[in-house]
Amino acid sequence: MNFDPTDDQRRWRDLARDFAQNEIRPRAAELNREQKFPNGIIADMVHLGLLGMTLPEEYGGSGGDFVAYNLALEEISRADTSVGITMEAHISLGCSPIAAYGTQEQKEKYLPKCATGENLWAFGLTEEEAGTDAGGTRTTAELDDGEWTINGSKKWITNSGTDITGGVTVIARTGTRENGKPELSAIIVPQDTPGYSRGPAYEKLGWRASDQHPLYFEDCRVPEENLLGERGKGFRQFLATLDAGRVAVAALSVGLAQACFDEALARAKEREQFGRSISEFQAIQFKLADMAMEIELARNMVLKAAWLKDLGRSFGREASMAKVFASEAAKRAADGAVQIWGGEGFMEASAVARYWRQVKINEIGEGTSEINRQIIARSLLAETAKEAKEQMVAQ
Numbered sequence: 018m019n020f021d022p023t024d025d026q027r028r029w030r031d032l033a034r035d036f037a038q039n040e041i042r043p044r045a046a047e048l049n050r051e052q053k054f055p056n057g058i059i060a061d062m063v064h065l066g067l068l069g070m071t072l073p074e075e076y077g078g079s080g081g082d083f084v085a086y087n088l089a090l091e092e093i094s095r096a097d098t099s100v101g102i103t104m105e106a107h108i109s110l111g112c113s114p115i116a117a118y119g120t121q122e123q124k125e126k127y128l129p130k131c132a133t134g135e136n137l138w139a140f141g142l143t144e145e146e147a148g149t150d151a152g153g154t155r156t157t158a159e160l161d162d163g164e165w166t167i168n169g170s171k172k173w174i175t176n177s178g179t180d181i182t183g184g185v186t187v188i189a190r191t192g193t194r195e196n197g198k199p200e201l202s203a204i205i206v207p208q209d210t211p212g213y214s215r216g217p218a219y220e221k222l223g224w225r226a227s228d229q230h231p232l233y234f235e236d237c238r239v240p241e242e243n244l245l246g247e248r249g250k251g252f253r254q255f256l257a258t259l260d261a262g263r264v265a266v267a268a269l270s271v272g273l274a275q276a277c278f279d280e281a282l283a284r285a286k287e288r289e290q291f292g293r294s295i296s297e298f299q300a301i302q303f304k305l306a307d308m309a310m311e312i313e314l315a316r317n318m319v320l321k322a323a324w325l326k327d328l329g330r331s332f333g334r335e336a337s338m339a340k341v342f343a344s345e346a347a348k349r350a351a352d353g354a355v356q357i358w359g360g361e362g363f364m365e366a367s368a369v370a371r372y373w374r375q376v377k378i379n380e381i382g383e384g385t386s387e388i389n390r391q392i393i394a395r396s397l398l399a400e401t402a403k404e405a406k407e408q409m410v411a412q
């Protein structure tokens with residue numbers, strides 16, 4: 018086995034680390050306080066190729082592999098998870114489905130603008146009545162005379178209302194299957210389409226410098242060719258999109274956990290009580306050791322899942338495992354960091370107070386911990402059932 022990143026992966030990680038530590042980290046507190054979308058930072062990341070990572074070079078993308086993308090995303094998130102989620106939602110949720118399922122024309126039309134930063138792209142799945150149960154989508158799209166007419170609404174959609182948002186790919190009900198279940202399809206809706214509007218941005222506990230809005234569709238018409246991939250394949254498409262997205266949210270969590278550790282270690286070395294550095298107390302040392310162990314494990318889980326994806330192998334179970342473990346490890350790291358900072362960690366001015374608020378969403382977005390545990394358990398049960406069947410056939 019080889020745990021060394023390739024030269025290309027290392028280059029992406031180092032480039033992201035330098036930019037994040039020098040340009041993002043010093044501004045993270047202000048962006049969070051003012052709930053200001055980081056337009057300038059996003060523009061700089063575009064110039065560095067970070068917003069086109071994993072997109073094919075023929076469409077202006079940087080052509081990095083999935084491991085490189087997750088290494089870079091960890092570094093960006095280590096500096097600020099608002100910027101991290103903006104990058105993640107654009108690449109994993111916005112662009113990847115178009116790259117994976119789009120027609121040649123769709124890819125040529127949308128991807129170059131997404132890769133070169135003219136546009137951010139959003140992915141609209143969640144609705145008022147369809148959260149974890151995303152199959153319960155109520156938004157409808159009816160095909161008539163060469164046009165889809167979309168009616169309904171979406172909720173909490175990331176990157177949907179920035180100055181450079183190009184549009185959203187929405188999951189809509191396009192019919193009913195013979196078994197009575199909804200037929201779901203993905204449809205591309207450009208930002209300026211009549212009948213498509215957005216509500217005001219949300220006030221949030223964390224990710225306060227990132228952009229989320231409710232979306233409304235009232236007799237919103239787009240051409241028939243805006244269907245993404247095949248009609249009725251929307252359910253499979255979003256499951257696959259979320260598998261990859263979960264690896265990325267896990268990488269984001271590792272970045273945040275690392276930031277917590279960085280702050281905790283620095284404070285432990287600097288703070289003195291009882292005439293000694295608090296880093297000399299075993300209680301503090303054990304907290305640091307636990308954090309470091311969990312970060313190491315979570316990072317390895319992210320990289321293994323990403324490596325499997327790069328090899329074209331099945332990675333859904335590993336993605337869910339990485340997402341659950343990394344998000345929960347980050348929560349423990351944030352808690353430990355505040356504890357090591359003591360009362361100062363409870364003060365608004367401390368970075369660890371911000372991290373403590375940021376961390377919770379990682380256990381919710383792109384599949385809650387509960388649903389990911391269910392995915393892991395189902396895959397284990399299906400595997401053992403398959404093994405039992407194979408043994409019976411062999412006997």
Ligand SMILES: Cc1cc2nc3c(=O)[nH]c(=O)nc-3n(C[C@H](O)[C@H](O)[C@H](O)COP(=O)(O)OP(=O)(O)OC[C@H]3O[C@@H](n4cnc5c(N)ncnc54)[C@H](O)[C@@H]3O)c2cc1C
Nearest residue numbers: 140141142143148149173174175381382383384385387388
């Ligand atoms: C800041 C933010 C950004 C987001 N960005 C996007 C985006 O860009 N695009 C998008 O489409 N969505 C987005 N989302 C939505 C996000 O993916 C959902 O919040 C998430 O899928 C969970 O849905 P829910 O919040 O409605 O929770 P619910 O489905 O209401 O779940 C509530 C609780 O019930 C549990 N639960 C539900 N069903 C089960 C079950 N079968 N078994 C056990 N427990 C269960 C859940 O785990 C959870 O603990 C965003 C959300 C937020 C907050």
